[in-house]
Amino acid sequence: MSAKGANDKGRIETVEEHPLDHILRQDRLPHIWCPGCGLGSAMTCYAQAIERVDIPLKKQVLLSGIGCTGRIAGYVKVDSYHTTHGRAIPFATGLKIANPELCVTVFSGDGDLFAIGGNHFLHAARRNIDINVICVNNFNYGMTGGQQGPTTPVEARTTTTRYGNFEHPLNLPHLAAALGAVYVSRWTTLHCRHLEKSMEKALQKRGFTFIEIICPCPVGFGRPNKLGEGLEELRYYREKSVIKNDASWDEMVLHMRGEEPIVVGDFVDTERPTYLDLEEQMLRAKGLIK
Amino acid sequence: MKYWRRPLDKDKIKTPKGHIYIIPDRCKGCGFCIEFCPKGVLEESDEINRKGYHLPKIADGKEDDCMNCNFCMLICPELAIYTEEGE
Numbered sequence A: 001m002s003a004k005g006a007n008d009k010g011r012i013e014t015v016e017e018h019p020l021d022h023i024l025r026q027d028r029l030p031h032i033w034c035p036g037c038g039l040g041s042a043m044t045c046y047a048q049a050i051e052r053v054d055i056p057l058k059k060q061v062l063l064s065g066i067g068c069t070g071r072i073a074g075y076v077k078v079d080s081y082h083t084t085h086g087r088a089i090p091f092a093t094g095l096k097i098a099n100p101e102l103c104v105t106v107f108s109g110d111g112d113l114f115a116i117g118g119n120h121f122l123h124a125a126r127r128n129i130d131i132n133v134i135c136v137n138n139f140n141y142g143m144t145g146g147q148q149g150p151t152t153p154v155e156a157r158t159t160t161t162r163y164g165n166f167e168h169p170l171n172l173p174h175l176a177a178a179l180g181a182v183y184v185s186r187w188t189t190l191h192c193r194h195l196e197k198s199m200e201k202a203l204q205k206r207g208f209t210f211i212e213i214i215c216p217c218p219v220g221f222g223r224p225n226k227l228g229e230g231l232e233e234l235r236y237y238r239e240k241s242v243i244k245n246d247a248s249w250d251e252m253v254l255h256m257r258g259e260e261p262i263v264v265g266d267f268v269d270t271e272r273p274t275y276l277d278l279e280e281q282m283l284r285a286k287g288l289i290k
Numbered sequence B: 001m002k003y004w005r006r007p008l009d010k011d012k013i014k015t016p017k018g019h020i021y022i023i024p025d026r027c028k029g030c031g032f033c034i035e036f037c038p039k040g041v042l043e044e045s046d047e048i049n050r051k052g053y054h055l056p057k058i059a060d061g062k063e064d065d066c067m068n069c070n071f072c073m074l075i076c077p078e079l080a081i082y083t084e085e086g087e
């Protein structure tokens, strides 16, 4: 490592490589995300988690749909699929059924997973397909210019809700829990350590897991909603976040304004037979497999 | 630090120390590492990188305060800063 900068007072020692560089595709970096966007923090937590868990990188697969969040599959150096808009979950389901040895994770945005792709989420969770879904919720369609989406809070301003949003948003952990997800958690990108641990947990857990990451998108959501730049939005998270693992479904609703808290935590951690467990059990009972 | 009762292993247990590293041209000056370091080790410097962003530096008098908690590494969106165990 070169140490050219260490003599000036307070100057941090300069190097050329980062300890997680080997997990990322260096030929694709730097990433395209805006300054102050939280997606880079979310990706770093994921890179750290897949390196820490006891699952060989060769057995891990990462899928995304389309959007700013969707770029993640292109940056992480495991087998990955950057699928069509909204369709990462069906690809993931196919992969897991065809090769149950794989640890399959979908990392995508709120619009991709819950607007165009909402139906797939419903059925993968219901079937308890053993995959992990990580949703970066920035409350808008970041990539296409900050339009309103299915998680945009009531009253929030986006480019398509100029007078404020009149629609009720989805409450993602509530939805995932109601569909039978075996692990459900929510953190903001300020809760790096909790988030990284939750990712480790989800990767190792059998069954359908869901993590929601509340993330600053200063361009599409922060500025129009007076949350400011990325740093100011993280300060807002620090002020308003409450860790409450036993939160009620009502408490999980996000308002992202005024004095309303941002309730985060590990909301669900349970067991339920997976799709493949049930298949095996039933076919065995009928004597169709040994 | 004053102890009510001196822990038996006081001589053996040391607060971890960290050494900070930066890859200057990756930084986008978001300030996350500076604002959220639990020990207040970092501050904005006058130094500008190739992209035109102000790099973080170690604040005056904080040279020995990094405890290698790794938080700056996890929160940095650009994989620009990290720490290793120091002396």
Ligand SMILES: Cc1ncc(C[n+]2csc(CCOP(=O)(O)OP(=O)(O)O)c2C)c(N)n1
Binding pocket: A066, A067, A068, A069, A070, A085, A108, A109, A110, A111, A112, A113, A136, A138, A140, A141, A142, A143, A144, A149
């Ligand atoms: C079939 C199809 N419809 C629409 C689009 C345009 N489009 C690209 S990304 C996107 C929304 C992304 O929103 P989200 O998933 O929240 O990701 P973000 O950019 O906020 O991370 C849309 C509508 C597309 N690429 N393909």
Ligand code: SF4
Binding pocket: A032, A033, A034, A036, A037, A038, A039, A068, A069, A138, A142, A143, A216, A217, A218, A219, A220
């Ligand atoms: S538009 Fe929003 S989500 Fe996309 S990179 Fe910029 S800040 Fe991030």
Ligand code: SF4
Binding pocket: B018, B020, B036, B037, B038, B039, B040, B041, B042, B065, B066, B067, B068, B069, B070, B071, B072, B073, B083
């Ligand atoms: S490792 Fe922790 S204490 Fe050291 S600079 Fe980073 S955030 Fe601060």
Ligand code: SF4
Binding pocket: B026, B027, B028, B029, B030, B031, B032, B033, B034, B055, B056, B075, B076, B077, B078, B079, B080, B081
């Ligand atoms: S968190 Fe990273 S990009 Fe942001 S100021 Fe610190 S080193 Fe620079």
Ligand SMILES: [Mg+2]
Binding pocket: A067, A109, A110, A111, A136, A137, A138, A139, A140, A141, A142
């Ligand atoms: Mg989005």
